[in-house]
Amino acid sequence: GAVVSQHPSWVICKSGTSVKIECRSLDFQATTMFWYRQFPKQSLMLMATSNEGSKATYEQGVEKDKFLINHASLTLSTLTVTSAHPEDSSFYICSARPGLAGEQYFGPGTRLTVT
Amino acid sequence: LAKTTQPISMDSYEGQEVNITCSHNNIATNDYITWYQQFPSQGPRFIIQGYKTKVTNEVASLFIPADRKSSTLSLPRVSLSDTAVYYCLVGFPMDSSYKLIFGSGTRLLVRP
Numbered sequence: 237g238a239v240v241s242q243h244p245s246w247v248i249c250k251s252g253t254s255v256k257i258e259c260r261s262l263d264f265q266a267t268t269m270f271w272y273r274q275f276p277k278q279s280l281m282l283m284a285t286s287n288e289g290s291k292a293t294y295e296q297g298v299e300k301d302k303f304l305i306n307h308a309s310l311t312l313s314t315l316t317v318t319s320a321h322p323e324d325s326s327f328y329i330c331s332a333r334p335g336l337a338g339e340q341y342f343g344p345g346t347r348l349t350v351t
Numbered sequence: 352l353a354k355t356t357q358p359i360s361m362d363s364y365e366g367q368e369v370n371i372t373c374s375h376n377n378i379a380t381n382d383y384i385t386w387y388q389q390f391p392s393q394g395p396r397f398i399i400q401g402y403k404t405k406v407t408n409e410v411a412s413l414f415i416p417a418d419r420k421s422s423t424l425s426l427p428r429v430s431l432s433d434t435a436v437y438y439c440l441v442g443f444p445m446d447s448s449y450k451l452i453f454g455s456g457t458r459l460l461v462r463p
Contacts, residue, residue, distance in 0.1 A: 241411065259378075277458075279438060279453045279454065279455050279456050280438070280453045281453075282450075282451070282452075303397075308385070327392065329394050329395070331394075339385065339397065340440075341397075341449075342387075342394035342395045342396070342397075342431075343394050344393055344394045345392065345393060345394045347392060
């Protein structure tokens with residue numbers, strides 16, 4: 237139980253284009269979903285927290301107009317990287333939590349490469 | 352200041368016990384401490400979670416002293432497949448709520 241999937245697992249896009257990454261909780265309803273970014277040999281950095289049906293809360297330094305998060309249902313959240321640039325190349329990981337507190341279940345991650 | 356400290360790397364040999372400590376001086380009083388394992392290009396995998404004293408499951412033990420300013424993940428009899436990066440995840444009080452912050456990670460290398 238408690239499986240979180242991400243799609244795609246990897247994506248290559250050209251600079252200036254937008255990319256959408258999906259995060260799904262497969263066997264539970266996720267009240268809260270988190271989006272993380274991880275650069276090579278670094279820890280996971282929280283980008284934003286989203287609760288179903290409400291606007292995401294972004295961490296300091298994360299541009300909300302560049303990283304659009306939609307948490308339209310209790311099983312799906314999407315992260316759209318708009319006008320991607322090479323510096324946005326990273327490993328993006330989502331996690332989902334059934335309630336407002338407690339354990340997070342992580343997805344397998346999406347490797348984004350912007351050329 | 353919300354900060355966790357972990358050793359950058361550790362080396363071990365198969366069959367040995369490995370202890371990885373995470374320091375978290377300003378931990379939120381009502382939050383759990385969670386440890387994750389991460390392999391390259393994969394999402395973190397839950398290992399163990401605790402609030403205080405000692406917790407044990409089939410893969411690890413977690414020791415948390417009474418002041419909760421640190422926690423130690425103990426991996427008994429490691430194998431080559433335990434080579435990975437290990438992170439602690441800790442909650443810190445922020446404004447009127449709290450924020451979960453990953454430690455910097457400890458890169459464990461298990462040698463034959």
